[in-house]
Every structure is written in C-alpha cells, then in structure tokens.
Amino acid sequence: MKSCGLEVILTLPCDKIKNLLALIPSSFKEIPLTREENGVGIAAGLYMAGKKPALMIQSTGIGNSLNVLASLNQTYNIPLPILASWRGVYKEAIPAQVFFGKRLPAILDAAEIPYVAIGSTGDLELIKKSINLSFRSNTPLVVLLSPRLWEPTEKYSSPEFTMKERHYDITYHSHIPEATHTRLEMIKGIVPYLKDRIVVSNIGIPSKELYAALDQDTNFYMLGSLGLASSIGQGLAMGQEKEVITLDGDGSILMNPNVLASVAQEKPKNLTIICFDNGAHGSTGNQQTFANRMDLELLAKAYGIENTVKASTPSELLKALDTKCEGPRFIHAIILAKNADVPNIPLSPVQIKERLMAAISRKF
Ligand SMILES: Cc1ncc(C[n+]2csc(CCOP(=O)(O)OP(=O)(O)O)c2C)c(N)n1
Known part of the structure; x- marks a missing residue:
C-alpha cells in the first residue's frame, strides 16, 4: 500500500482484518468512518484535491456504498481502491454474512466494478497492481481479501480502553425564523x-x-x-x-x-x-x-x-x-x-x- 503511494486510509473495521487495521495509523493518515458511503465521498474529495486515498472495510460495506460508487465514482471517473475483508464465503460462522457475500462477485460484475480475489499471500503482488490500476484507469476497484490470508497470523490482543467520564453542558436557545428568501x-x-x-x-x-x-x-x-x-x-x-x-x-x-x-x-x-x-x-x-x-x-x-x-x-x-x-x-x-x-x-x-x-x- 505504501509503495503505491497511498496516503489516507478510510476505515470501518471487520474482525477478520483486525491485525491489518492495527498497522494503519503508524503508516498512513487514518480516517475512521461511521458508514462506508460517507467515506466514498470523503475519498472522492481527497482525490480531487490531489491525494491518494483508499477504503479498508468489510465487504458488507460495499453494499452500503453501491449507489455512490455508481453515481459519483463511475459517473465522474473518480478512482478508489477498496480493500475489503470478504465475508460469507470462507469458513463463515455468521449466517447474516452469507447471502450478500456469496453474491458479491456477481453484484460487482453487474455494477461493472472491477475486482480481484486474494486468497493467499502468493497473490499479494496483485494487490499492488490493482491499487495502481484503480488510479490509472480512474475507476473504483475492489480487492476482496479472504479471511484465509490471516489464518496463520499471530494472535490479536485487543487494546485496553475504557470509556472516559465526560460532561456535556450545552445551554442552547434557538429560534428558527420564518423563511423569507429563496x-x-x-x-x-x-x-x-x-x-x-x-x-x-x-x-x-x-x-x-x-x-x-x-x-x-x-x-x-x-x-x-x-x-x-x-x-x-x-x-x-x-x-x-x-x-x-x-x-x-x-x-x-x-x-x-x-x-x-x-x-x-x-x-x-x-x-x-x-x-x-x-x-x-x-x-x-x-x-x-x-x-x-x-x-x-x-x-x-x-x-x-x-x-x-x-x-x-x-x-x-x-x-x-x-x-x-x-x-x-x-x-x-x-x-x-x-x-x-x-x-x-x-x-x-x-x-x-x-x-x-x-x-x-x-x-x-
Ligand atoms: C439515494 C437517493 N434517494 C433519493 C433521491 C432523489 N432525490 C434527489 S434530490 C432529493 C432531495 C434532496 O433534498 P435536500 O437535500 O433537502 O435538497 P433540496 O433539493 O431541498 O435543496 C431527492 C430525494 C436520490 N437522488 N438519491
């Protein structure tokens, strides 16, 4: 990802890529998201300003983003590499992942969004090529990362973290006037x-x-x-x-x-x-x-x-x-x-x- 010149990674986690996600902030500017399609918009703005962004999300988030990938990226020819943890097809334990995950390649084909499936570390070079291709051909491009990739990785230790006590003291009086102008x-x-x-x-x-x-x-x-x-x-x-x-x-x-x-x-x-x-x-x-x-x-x-x-x-x-x-x-x-x-x-x-x-x- 670094060798492709990526600068900003917009993330929304998946359990299967937690080791990878933990590496992002030390190497890139990370923008954690609350919904993937919002990240597609931010990434489009970053790209038009001259930056190289990518999304790192769960494959379900592609479902959340399909309209904007079509009506923004594919309409204006705006590139976006999407590194997606591909759920629903490999040793999947969560039934809710299966329906969409299985059909995702057909959905991407129908949407004319190019994709590659990465199933082993031998395919890693293909990730680099795909990221570069997205920018060269001004198109969104999905890299589907199989959970199989992470099976041999070392154990993950969740960061220690406690919700801090916080206070919100808002004194707010508002008056919404009647509209007078178009x-x-x-x-x-x-x-x-x-x-x-x-x-x-x-x-x-x-x-x-x-x-x-x-x-x-x-x-x-x-x-x-x-x-x-x-x-x-x-x-x-x-x-x-x-x-x-x-x-x-x-x-x-x-x-x-x-x-x-x-x-x-x-x-x-x-x-x-x-x-x-x-x-x-x-x-x-x-x-x-x-x-x-x-x-x-x-x-x-x-x-x-x-x-x-x-x-x-x-x-x-x-x-x-x-x-x-x-x-x-x-x-x-x-x-x-x-x-x-x-x-x-x-x-x-x-x-x-x-x-x-x-x-x-x-x-x-
Ligand atoms: C996902 C989606 N749903 C519905 C529409 C249809 N649509 C186009 S503009 C619009 C209204 C937007 O309202 P607002 O943001 O308040 O702007 P206004 O036109 O009132 O200035 C809608 C519903 C759409 N383009 N995309």
Whole structure:
C-alpha cells in the first residue's frame, strides 16, 4: 500500500482484518468512518484535491456504498481502491454474512466494478497492481481479501480502553425564523464570497442554481450521490489548504448525518457547511422532511461541530461567512421551499471534475 503511494486510509473495521487495521495509523493518515458511503465521498474529495486515498472495510460495506460508487465514482471517473475483508464465503460462522457475500462477485460484475480475489499471500503482488490500476484507469476497484490470508497470523490482543467520564453542558436557545428568501436569492447574495473558493453543491436544483448564479472552475456540481455534498467538501478541505464551502440541504444532511461525525472528528479548519433548510426535498417536489420538527444546527452541535450559526437572509448569510472564525463551520440557512426555474448544467460530469482538479493543481 505504501509503495503505491497511498496516503489516507478510510476505515470501518471487520474482525477478520483486525491485525491489518492495527498497522494503519503508524503508516498512513487514518480516517475512521461511521458508514462506508460517507467515506466514498470523503475519498472522492481527497482525490480531487490531489491525494491518494483508499477504503479498508468489510465487504458488507460495499453494499452500503453501491449507489455512490455508481453515481459519483463511475459517473465522474473518480478512482478508489477498496480493500475489503470478504465475508460469507470462507469458513463463515455468521449466517447474516452469507447471502450478500456469496453474491458479491456477481453484484460487482453487474455494477461493472472491477475486482480481484486474494486468497493467499502468493497473490499479494496483485494487490499492488490493482491499487495502481484503480488510479490509472480512474475507476473504483475492489480487492476482496479472504479471511484465509490471516489464518496463520499471530494472535490479536485487543487494546485496553475504557470509556472516559465526560460532561456535556450545552445551554442552547434557538429560534428558527420564518423563511423569507429563496435558495437562489441566498446564493446570489453570497456570490462575492463564493468567488474563487471551492464550492460543492448538493444534487439537483441547488447545483443548477449555483451554476446560474456563479459558474467557475472551482465549483463541483453534484449530480448524484445524495447525502455526500459535505463529505466531498470535507475530503477537498482535508486534501488542500483553500477554503471549501458546501451548499448542502436538509434532506441530504438527514440522509447522511454521518458526515457531521466525520467533520467533527477531523475538524478541517477550512470547511464551511451551509445547510439550506427548506424543510423539504425541494428537488423532487417539496415533500416535507423531518427538518420541520427539529433543529439541524443543534444536530451539528450534538455531533461536536462548535462554530454554528443561523442565517435567514442573504445579508445574514454573507455576514456569517465573512465573520472570521475557525472552521469547521456549520451555517443553518433557513429558506423558502421554492425552486428557481433554471436550466440544466451543460457540463459533463468528467468536465466538472477535470476543471476543478486543474484549478486546484494550479493553485488558482
Ligand atoms: C439515494 C437517493 N434517494 C433519493 C433521491 C432523489 N432525490 C434527489 S434530490 C432529493 C432531495 C434532496 O433534498 P435536500 O437535500 O433537502 O435538497 P433540496 O433539493 O431541498 O435543496 C431527492 C430525494 C436520490 N437522488 N438519491
């Protein structure tokens, strides 16, 4: 893995690879995950920022990630080596592993995700080749690691660890004002701030509205992978130094609140999440979301994101962005559930990716 130039490993454990996982932090930057598909988003951002990430997970986690592997990696040609502990086929003791594990090769074939199965240490060279192939051919690629590989390894001793006593003293009073402005009015109001910064926009209408208000090389328009706007933004922020702003949505954050955990965990100083809360799945016809009955700013705080604020007008939003404070920042932007009538984005997914990567590599 080191000889392939891998730098960041995003992990979610499997019992069968615990010896391998224990070796990761001493050789790589490790990002422990709470759900694999969130890691796929972070890895995509890291890659576009010029880093070489890989996922190290249980094979079941591929099931959790299939949509985003298709609608992000395979749509934008973004590489991702996935080292997966292949469960369900070799001396499997857990019935719940068997159904999916047995069918995984057929599922990967159907999804046109290349894979190799590694059954003995004689195959190790193939892992290197596969990781390099993933980056060379801009595709996700799965390395299925059989539990047979680890049978002869020495015993594992679990690290000693006790949950520490902790206190949470939150005094929090919030007022969610009635919405008065549309998403497009808010985006137009912050154009001066977004200019020449990296901006990741949520799937659907938010991306089209950003395109209409301010198209620039440093925008990443999401076309699929609902839930990953801020995950991609997190990876971009961790992979380079310029500020990254994500234009996220309430439906998206509620689909993948895991991103709040990973942002709070890694604390990228140069990341600002704007969560446009219209209390609805706006892009699919304004079906109401649970955001109507909760406070997403409080959710961000509960996960441990300290710098949070609300904004319900374009000038409040601009002021929140202009206020100097260390990231990660979470801005809860209250908006009307009204979409603008804006045209489709006339760029292909690969064009969107390539111009962003070119801008980042010339340090725009
Ligand atoms: C996994 C998945 N489920 C459903 C959809 C359909 N979908 C596309 S956009 C969207 C709404 C997103 O809502 P939100 O994040 O609040 O953004 P808004 O459009 O309201 O700005 C939905 C449900 C999808 N693309 N992917």
